[in-house]
Amino acid sequence: MTLREELTEQVMRIEEMLDKVPEPVARKLRDHLKELRELLFEQRPPRFVLVGRRGAGKSSLVNAIFGESVAEVGHEKATTGRGTWWSYQGALGTLELLDTRGLQEGSTPAEAEQGVGVVASISEAIEQKAPDALLFLIKAKEVDAAVDADLDGLEAISGLVRRHFGFPVPVVAVITHCDELEPKNVRLHEPEQEDDVDLQEKLARVQRIEQDLYQKMRGRDGLRDQLVGVHGVSAYQSWRRDGTRRADERWRIEELLDFLLDELPEQARVEFVRLSQVRALQHRMADRLTAVVAGIAAGVALTPIPLADIGPITSLQVSLVVGIGYVAGRKIELRTAAEFLGAIGANVGAAMALREVARGLLKVMPGLGSAGSAAIAFAGTRAVGQAAAAYFIDGVNTEKARKLFKKKKKDAEDEYHRTIEG
Ligand SMILES: Nc1nc2c(ncn2[C@@H]2O[C@H](COP(=O)(O)OP(=O)(O)OP(=O)(O)O)[C@@H](O)[C@H]2O)c(=O)[nH]1
Ligand SMILES: [Mg+2]
Structure with a gap:
């Protein structure tokens, strides 16, 4: 037994x-x-769909969640050119991710504009398994008018989940690269070391971007009720060749994890907490x-x-x-x-x-x-x-x-x- x-x-x-x-x-x-x-x-592994442009920081966020450098370890039913669920295995647990990376690039400009290409390419994977949440990643400096094309795709994906599974999947926006905002040399992850006025200026900037994105997303019928939070973070870590960590400049990742935990179904919570360490x-x-x-x-x-x-x-x-x-x-x-x-x-x-x-x-x-x-x-x-x-x-x-x-x-x-x- x-x-x-x-x-x-x-x-x-x-x-x-x-x-x-x-x-x-x-x-x-x-x-x-x-x-x-x-x-x-x-219990089972948590399942997230990651939506974000190339270089938005999707892989870095995954590593930030685990606190270690993880690699994707195989996936279910590979269909070349299409999105599939990938398992990411850390020392203590597994996360299942559907990464929309590169999908935008693969579609025609017209499709990309409406997010049609993205949705078509991951619909099969989404129909296999309902995600626990959609994570929308965007660089702090890219929260501008151009974000609308990304939100089209996001909205389409959340519509897909709703049509197929009949529930409004929680959407969490993660603003990455906050550490790169002005004043640039102020380190968010080591605030004690910084001049308070400078620090407050930077924090205020983060907050304004969070509010901007929140307003934009709330303005969309297909996202309004699903949007549960907008979080500015830094996910930056770097690794040596031997796999040891060289730098850990993560900021507000624990708060993000704490927040995500509440959005997960009970079955995915223990694994989430375990793998995050x-x-x-x-x-x-x-x-x-x-x-x-x-x-x-x-x-x-x-x-x-x-x-x-x-x-x-x-x-x-x-x-x-x-x-x-x-x-x-x-x-x-x-x-x-x-x-x-x-x-x-x-x-x-x-x-x-x-x-x-x-x-x-x-x-x-x-x-x-x-x-x-x-x-x-x-x-x-x-x-x-x-x-x-x-x-x-x-x-x-x-x-x-x-x-x-x-x-x-x-x-x-x-x-x-x-x-x-x-
Ligand atoms: N300063 C800073 N750099 C970051 C942050 N997040 C990611 N990066 C860096 O940004 C670059 C791209 O990050 P990735 O995590 O590879 O981005 P991605 O979304 O997975 O990119 P693709 O897989 O190519 O779509 C890497 O050099 C990261 O180290 C952050 O919060 N702050
Ligand atoms: Mg990546």
Whole structure:
């Protein structure tokens, strides 16, 4: 049995219990379980269409997303002269891209003007797979009247997705080469070093270009509702022959990734965060997984089946640890995750203890009901998630993770006591 199968089965066991749970709780549990399933068990690479002129910085943006120099590694069904989906493989994950590079040049001037040639050449690829977003790339200095021809193509592609899949695909405009704006020698990626007045002048210029492009795109019927953001960035990195990085002048790429994450369907989020290797995003995803799993654990504890919570709650915590480890770029076996729980003091024994604490609470506060054990299951699971994030993302040692687990669990429990006693 694969890891995924094993975890899926555990979630199914919880789902089987759902008909014994009162409906409002069951509904919430179902939502959480659906999110967990999509995030962890149905994950797939994110898919972007890159639209932009030659040299706009499409390849550089891909490298900027990965934080490393990646190469396209084969594609599905090569059709010479036509756009196809390409897989880009980084150290920790894969991105699927449909690059419209060179397509504009391949069409007749009349076609190019209306974006017809571009659309014809990628329609087949788009019909194979729906993109998660269209990324429109344009150099900061090229956001001028001539941008209309590019927007024709963009609009046509978004129309194609809408006709074929029936949904408005999010469109994100990325203004590249912002570092080249005047004052030219002001470095956006090292703002502390720069004169503040100069820096503000440059930032204001970026902002004005963002607003111009936003207005232009909002002015088009076929883009107005799909346009979700306009982001000025620098994607510049350079590499030595041996593959090591010589320069990293990326600016506002993390913000762009943070923004893109929100636009992705759940199934593509974990892979996106993993491949980006950005710690802030990893924490964001770990927090989300923790909240979802803690919510499920609390719901499970509410089920009126005696001791039904111990098995599933431990399984959930194991899944959470596996999930957070994965987000952090590790591939963790179930056993390793269970060992981690043991090492921080949150093993089955701890789940048992949680239940005992709940029982104790029930004695001193009759009428509290299983809401007490729900709160405790929630606190325990949340602490597991926080300890796992510290261990796998920040790299703290087991001892620190154990202390953190104890503290976070106590914090959450104290908070709970204050809430019910105060
Ligand atoms: N200064 C600066 N240079 C950039 C930036 N993005 C890309 N470049 C440079 O611009 C040039 C073209 O970038 P590419 O990423 O190859 O552009 P592309 O859109 O993939 O080009 P084609 O594949 O030919 O269509 C390269 O020399 C990059 O290093 C940026 O944000 N700032
Ligand atoms: Mg390229």
